[in-house]
Amino acid sequence: MTMTRPELSPVKVTRWTRTSKFGTPGVLLVFVIMFALPFMTALSNIRPVTDLLVFIILGSMWNLMAGYGGMESVGQQAYIGLGAYGLVVLADQVGVNIFLAVPLAGLIAGVIAFLISFLAFRLTGGYFAIGTWVIAEVVKLIITQFPSLGLGSGISLYAMSAFERDLRIAVSYWIALGVTLVALLICVLLVRSGFGLGLTAVRDDPTAAATSGVDVSRAKRLVFVISGIGTGMAGAIIAISTLTVQPDSLFSVQWSVLMIFMVVIGGVGTLEGPIIGAIIFWGLREALADYGSLYLILLGIIAIAFALFFRGGVWGLIQRRRRFSVFPTGYATSFGRST
Amino acid sequence: MLGGLYAIFAAGLSLIFGVMKIVSLSYGAFAVLAAFLALHFTQATGWPPVLALLVVVPVMAAFGWALQRFVLQRTLGTSALPSILVTFGIAIIIENVLLITESADQKRMSLGWIDTAALDLGLIRLGVYPLGLFVLSLVLLGILAWVMAKTQFGRAVRAISEDAPTVELLGIRPKMIYAWAGAIALALAAIGGVASGIQTSFSPTSGGMLLIFAFEAVIIGGIGSLWGTFLGALVLGVAQTVGANYFPSQGILIGHIVFLIFLAFMPQGLSGKVKRS
Amino acid sequence: MTLVVNELSAGYGQLTALRNVSFSVEGGEILAIIGANGAGKSTLLKTIAGQLRAFTGSVVLDGEDVTSLSASARARRGILMVPEGRRLFPSLTVKENLQLGTSTGRKGDWNLDSVCELFPLVAERLNRVAGQMSGGEQQATAIARALVGNPEIIMLDEISLGLAPAIVVEFYDRLGEITRRGTSVILVEQDVKRALSVADQVHCLLEGQTSLTGRNLDFADIAAAYFGTGHR
Numbered sequence: 001m002t003m004t005r006p007e008l009s010p011v012k013v014t015r016w017t018r019t020s021k022f023g024t025p026g027v028l029l030v031f032v033i034m035f036a037l038p039f040m041t042a043l044s045n046i047r048p049v050t051d052l053l054v055f056i057i058l059g060s061m062w063n064l065m066a067g068y069g070g071m072e073s074v075g076q077q078a079y080i081g082l083g084a085y086g087l088v089v090l091a092d093q094v095g096v097n098i099f100l101a102v103p104l105a106g107l108i109a110g111v112i113a114f115l116i117s118f119l120a121f122r123l124t125g126g127y128f129a130i131g132t133w134v135i136a137e138v139v140k141l142i143i144t145q146f147p148s149l150g151l152g153s154g155i156s157l158y159a160m161s162a163f164e165r166d167l168r169i170a171v172s173y174w175i176a177l178g179v180t181l182v183a184l185l186i187c188v189l190l191v192r193s194g195f196g197l198g199l200t201a202v203r204d205d206p207t208a209a210a211t212s213g214v215d216v217s218r219a220k221r222l223v224f225v226i227s228g229i230g231t232g233m234a235g236a237i238i239a240i241s242t243l244t245v246q247p248d249s250l251f252s253v254q255w256s257v258l259m260i261f262m263v264v265i266g267g268v269g270t271l272e273g274p275i276i277g278a279i280i281f282w283g284l285r286e287a288l289a290d291y292g293s294l295y296l297i298l299l300g301i302i303a304i305a306f307a308l309f310f311r312g313g314v315w316g317l318i319q320r321r322r323r324f325s326v327f328p329t330g331y332a333t334s335f336g337r338s339t
Numbered sequence: 340m341l342g343g344l345y346a347i348f349a350a351g352l353s354l355i356f357g358v359m360k361i362v363s364l365s366y367g368a369f370a371v372l373a374a375f376l377a378l379h380f381t382q383a384t385g386w387p388p389v390l391a392l393l394v395v396v397p398v399m400a401a402f403g404w405a406l407q408r409f410v411l412q413r414t415l416g417t418s419a420l421p422s423i424l425v426t427f428g429i430a431i432i433i434e435n436v437l438l439i440t441e442s443a444d445q446k447r448m449s450l451g452w453i454d455t456a457a458l459d460l461g462l463i464r465l466g467v468y469p470l471g472l473f474v475l476s477l478v479l480l481g482i483l484a485w486v487m488a489k490t491q492f493g494r495a496v497r498a499i500s501e502d503a504p505t506v507e508l509l510g511i512r513p514k515m516i517y518a519w520a521g522a523i524a525l526a527l528a529a530i531g532g533v534a535s536g537i538q539t540s541f542s543p544t545s546g547g548m549l550l551i552f553a554f555e556a557v558i559i560g561g562i563g564s565l566w567g568t569f570l571g572a573l574v575l576g577v578a579q580t581v582g583a584n585y586f587p588s589q590g591i592l593i594g595h596i597v598f599l600i601f602l603a604f605m606p607q608g609l610s611g612k613v614k615r616s
Numbered sequence: 617m618t619l620v621v622n623e624l625s626a627g628y629g630q631l632t633a634l635r636n637v638s639f640s641v642e643g644g645e646i647l648a649i650i651g652a653n654g655a656g657k658s659t660l661l662k663t664i665a666g667q668l669r670a671f672t673g674s675v676v677l678d679g680e681d682v683t684s685l686s687a688s689a690r691a692r693r694g695i696l697m698v699p700e701g702r703r704l705f706p707s708l709t710v711k712e713n714l715q716l717g718t719s720t721g722r723k724g725d726w727n728l729d730s731v732c733e734l735f736p737l738v739a740e741r742l743n744r745v746a747g748q749m750s751g752g753e754q755q756a757t758a759i760a761r762a763l764v765g766n767p768e769i770i771m772l773d774e775i776s777l778g779l780a781p782a783i784v785v786e787f788y789d790r791l792g793e794i795t796r797r798g799t800s801v802i803l804v805e806q807d808v809k810r811a812l813s814v815a816d817q818v819h820c821l822l823e824g825q826t827s828l829t830g831r832n833l834d835f836a837d838i839a840a841a842y843f844g845t846g847h848r
Contacts (some may be wrong), residue, residue, distance in 0.1 A: 125419035126362025510691035
C-alpha cells in the first residue's frame with residue numbers, strides 16, 4: 001500500500017516584515033545622516049545629541065535586561081560609574097588609546113556585572129530591584145575609598161586634551177554614535193537568535209522555559225552581563241563627554257529612574273520602545289530642564305499613568321493601530337513553491 | 340541601638356513585602372513625608388513631636404488605605420514591574436514635591452532634654468531615646484505579630500497572599516483587607532519616619548536610604564517573618580554602629596557589607612522561613 | 617430555600633464552556649452534576665459561586681438575582697463552594713482555615729465544634745499545618761471550612777478525586793447529616809454510581825450543554841447521556 005502525501009508548499013518564516021524592510025534601512029540612513037551632523041550644524045547642538053545617544057544606549061540595555069530578561073534592576077548606575085571610572089583609569093593612568101578604552105571600560109563593567117550576578121540572582125522581582133540598588137550603593141562607597149580615584153570628589157579626564165575643543169566634541173559624539181549602533185545591533189541580533197527566543201520564554205515563565213531545555217540562569221547571567229557592558233560603555237561616553245567623573249552624580253539612582261521611565265513610556269519588551277522613550281525623555285528634559293523638580297514630578301506622573309493604563313508604552317499604543325516593526329524582529333510568513 | 344528604629348521601619352515593610360507580597364519602593368519616601376508633616380505640625384502648634392504622631396499617623400494610614408485600594412491593588416499580577424514602576428514613581432513625586440515645598444537641607448525635630456539624656460549603666464551608656472525606641476519597636480512588633488497570628492484580619496491577610504480567589508469564596512473581600520493592611524503599613528512607616536526625624540536629621544531625599552535600611556533588615560531577618568525582621572533590624576543596627584566605631588564614617592558601608600554577606604550565605608535570613616533563590 | 621439557575625452560559629475568554637444550562641434546587645436536596653472531563657461541570661460551579669462571570673443567564677437565590685454579585689457577596693448570602701483541588705491555605709493550620717470559614721457571618725447549626733463532631737479527622741488535627749496533610753484530611757477540612765460558614769447551599773467539586781474509596785464512602789455518609797439540617801448540596805462527580813446513590817436530582821452535562829436531567833433516571837439513559845451516544 002502506498003501512501004500519498006499531499007503536496008505541501010513549503011512555508012518560509014522570516015523575521016523581516018513588510019515594514020521592517022523599510023524601517024531598518026531607514027534607521028541606517030538616519031545613522032549616516034547623524035554621522036554627518038557635526039559638519040552640518042553648530043557644535044553647541046552636538047552635545048545634547050550626544051546625551052540623547054547615551055539615553056538610547058541606556059534605555060536599550062535596561063530593556064534588554066528587564067523587558068527580555070525579566071530582571072528589573074534599579075542598580076544599573078553601578079555600571080555607569082564603573083564604566084566612567086574605568087575609562088579614565090585606562091585612558092589616563094594606563095595610557096590606552098581613547099577609542100579602545102571605551103569598549104575596554106565596558107568590559108570592566110561587564111566583569112563586575114558577572115561577579116555581582118551571583119549575589120543579585122539570589123533575589124527576584126521587587127527584592128531584586130532594591131537589592132541591585134543596594135549593591136550599586138556599595139560599589140560607589142567602595143570606589144570612593146581610593147585616593148587614586150579621587151575619593152569622594154571624583155577624577156578628571158585628561159586624555160581628551162589631545163584634541164582641540166571643537167574636534168573633541170565631535171569625537172565624543174562619533175564615539176557615542178558608534179556605540180549606539182553597536183548596542184542596537186547587539187539587541188537586534190540577540191532578539192533574533194535562538195538565544196533571544198529562550199530569553200523571552202524565561203521572561204514569560206521561567207519554570208516552563210527550564211523544562212524546555214533553556215538554561216535559565218546562564219541566559220539571565222549573559223543578558224545581565226551584556227547589559228552591564230553596554231551600560232558601562234555609556235558611562236565611558238559620559239566621562240568623555242563631560243571630562244569629569246563625579247561619583248555622586250554617576251552612581252545616583254536617578255539614572256535608574258531615567259532608564260526605567262524611558263523604557264516604560266516607550267514600550268517595554270520591544271526594541272523600538274526604548275528609543276522612543278529616550279527621545280521623549282530627552283525632549284522633555286530639553287524643554288523643561290529649568291524646572292528641575294517640577295519636571296521630575298511630571299515624569300513620575302506620566303510613568304505611573306503608563307504603568308497603570310498603558311502597559312505597552314507609546315510603541316504599544318502605536319502598534320495597536322497597525323502592527324509594524326522597524327527592526328527585523330517581527331514575524332512574517334511567505335509561501336514558497338513546492339519543488 | 341539603631342536597631343529599634345530600623346525595626347519599626349522594617350516592620351511595615353515586612354508586612355507589605357513579606358506577607359502581602361507587594362513591592363513598595365515608596366515606603367521610605369512616605370516615612371520622610373510623615374517626618375515633614377510632623378515637623379510642620381510641631382512648628383505650627385508648639386506641641387512636642389510625640390503628639391504630632393496623633394495626627395500624622397491617622398493621616399498616613401488613611402493615605403495608605405486609599406493608595407492600596409485604588410492604586411497598588413491594580414498593580415498586583417504576575418509581573419513585579421508595574422508595582423515597581425508605580426511605587427518608584429510615587430517615591431519620586433513625593434521626594435520632588437518636598438524638594439519644592441521645603442528646602443533641600445537637613446531638618447531635625449527635638450524632644451528637648453530626652454534627646455541627649457542617657458542611662459549610665461557602668462560599662463555602657465544607653466541613650467534614653469534609642470532605648471525608648473527599642474522598647475517601642477518591641478511593643479509595636481508584638482502587637483503586629485499578635486494581630487497577624489491571632490485575629491481574623493491577620494489570618495485573612497496571610498490567606499490572601501497565598502490564594503486570593505479562594506478567600507473570596509469564604510465571603511471575604513480581599514481588596515478591603517489589603518487596603519487595611521496598607522493602612523497599617525503606612526502607619527508604621529509614619530511612626531518610623533517621625534522617630535527617625537527626632538533621632539537624626541532628615542531631608543527630602545532621605546527616603547532612599549530609609550528604604551534600603553528597612554529592606555536590608557527584612558532580608559537579614561528573613562522574608563515573611565515579623566520577628567525575623569526585628570532580629571534583622573537589630574543586626575543591621577549593631578553592624579552599622581560597631582562598624583562606625585572601627586571605621587569612622589563607614590558605618591553604613593559596613594551595614595551594607597553585612598547585608599551582602601547574609602545575602603550570599605544565608606539568603607533565607609535568620610528566620611529561614613522562605614527559600615529565596 | 618430555592619436556587620434557580622436559568623439559561624446559564626459561561627466560559628473562558630473566547631471559549632464558551634457552558635451553554636444554556638437550567639435547573640433548580642430546593643432546600644435539603646442533593647443535585648448531582650455528572651459528565652465527562654471537560655464537560656463544563658467545574659465551570660458551572662464556578663459560575664454559580666461567582667468566580668466566573670456568566671455570559672448570559674441568571675442565578676437566583678430565594679428570589680434574589682445574584683448573577684452580578686461578587687463571589688464574596690454570594691458567599692455571604694449562603695452560596696458556598698468547596699473548590700476542585702481543595703484549595704486550603706497551606707501555611708495556615710486547620711483551625712485557622714476553619715476560623716476563616718466563619719467569615720460569611722452567617723448564623724446556624726454549624727460552628728467549629730459541630731463540624732469537628734461531624735469530621736473526627738478534622739478534630740484530631742486542628743493544629744496541623746494544612747499543607748502537610750494527606751488528601752483525605754485536606755478534603756475533610758475543606759468541606760468543614762465551607763460548612764462552618766452555614767451555607768444555604770454547598771457545592772462540592774469532585775471530592776472523591778485522588779482519595780481512597782473508604783474515605784469517599786465516609787464523606788458520602790455524612791451528606792445526609794448536612795441535608796438533614798436543610799442545607800442543599802450540589803455535587804460534581806465523575807463517579808456516576810456514587811453520585812446516583814445519594815442524589816435526588818441528576819443533571820448530566822455533555823460538552824457544556826445539558827444532555828439529561830431529572831429524577832429517578834434509568835441508568836442506561838444516563839450512560840447514553842454521559843457519553844453522548846444514543847438517540848439524538
